[in-house]
Amino acid sequence: MPKLLSESEVATYRDNGYHFPIDALGAGEVATFRRRLEDYEAASGGPIKAEMRHRSHVLFTWIDEMIRHPKILDAIEDLLGPNILCWNTSFFIKEARDPGFVSWHQDATYWGLSSSDVATAWIAMSPANKISGCMKFVAGTHKEQVQHEDTFDKNNLLTRGQEIAVEVDEARAVYVELKPGQASLHHVLLFHGSEPNRSDDRRIGLAIRYIPTHLKQAVGQRDWATLVRGKDTHGHFLPAHVPKRDLEPAALAFHKEVSEEQVKVLYRGTGKSAYRA
Template identity: 35%
Template sequence: MTRQRLTREQQEFYETNGYLIGMPAIFDEQEVEQLNAGFNKTVGMLNEGEVPSDIMGWHQTSRWQYNICANPQILDYVEGLLGPDFYLWGSEFITKAPKSEKVVPWHQDSYYWPLTPHNSVTVWLAFTDVDEGNAAMKVIPGTHKGGLVQHKIADEESILSFQLSDGTFREDSAVTLSIPAGGVSLHDDAIVHGSPANESDRWRIGFVIRYSSTDVKCDLEKNPNFKAYLMRGEDRYQHNPQGEIPTVDFARPESSKRIRKR
């Protein structure tokens, strides 16, 4: 595709609502096949007892994943929201097999992250078509402006550790982020979002990438493995340790179990 910048209208929509969809797919059908071949190869590297949603932060060891995170079109979109100076720091697969009962409970990302100030964008890259039928992510527009809300320990079927209590937001205004395979959505770190169980007979595979502007500092006592990879511009703050770009296409960190703090 020809590279595109976000329009002023798209930037304003994001600012008001805390998310953005509707951009043309970044990867075409053949590229999506290659993405899924890479995903399958990565899943083949999981240890016994690990599941695809344990693939977190492997952009630090896998050049294949790092290159996806550094895709120029993805970075153009992020630049349109965070400005010229920003870094990559997180990635994970959030997958749901057909008929999976796993849910991502309603939550705010920044409740989890020891990052200050709150100035981060998540790119949700669809490896499969995702829609209402196969548990696409939902957001509550505008909730990124309401500040952080207290979370409670999550229910057993949850992929995450914490969730919002009922009554802290209006679920009836939720918007489903349908995305074609190879496309992305963008969301703010404070927006309320989540996704239901996958009742369909289709896989639902998302690769989630986190970026922050260079003024954002991580509390390393809370996240000692945090590494910043400058993606655009310059890092005048030097707040965070810099990561080394991986050289091997498919390699994994020693341990990778998603920790559910209970």
């Protein structure tokens, strides 16, 4: 019996590769989380950048709280089962009237994980709609991995500016419009992308990557994850740091180590050794 999604919603996710919306965070919760992000940005002199956008849950207590949110985990359990790891988190932020975009791609392309049994919960921290550059999905495209090409386009928010090297039927695109606090779920192989933000507000999204505990890192020598529900009897991932306070020294040191290892996987074959700014 599903915990949050209905049986028909789970079946539709299996067929289409996505489900939305989920009313995940309350208005007060998401407003607080956005304020915490923007307080950090104000203190650091500008928008969160480069490696700080990734695996941020090991740096900030409030993001660690988000990855453990019961409503999100209930939905993920309906898709992946009771034993769940948070493998990664990534901010996708488009400033107001910014040309930044995300090309059509599949998440799994460069992650190095042993299986496509991976689900992303994408949480809107500001309005995500057609004007602000919400995500768009193509239903049923999660059945197989396709070839990608790297562009390193300066306006592409992806690590390598990667884009699908086969034709994508734009007419089939489904726009994933979300209110602040709502979330969408999508399969790691689903074709998805997003257009620039033409609104006067920032478009802020946090993507949380969840995996069942049986997965492995198949490319990198080491990898880390956070157990957020159930038990991990496999031990394929080292336990990630859990922050007791924001940006504590132990968290910063751990994040540096993890980021260096992840860059080796994500940018393999390119000669690059750091996240794009």
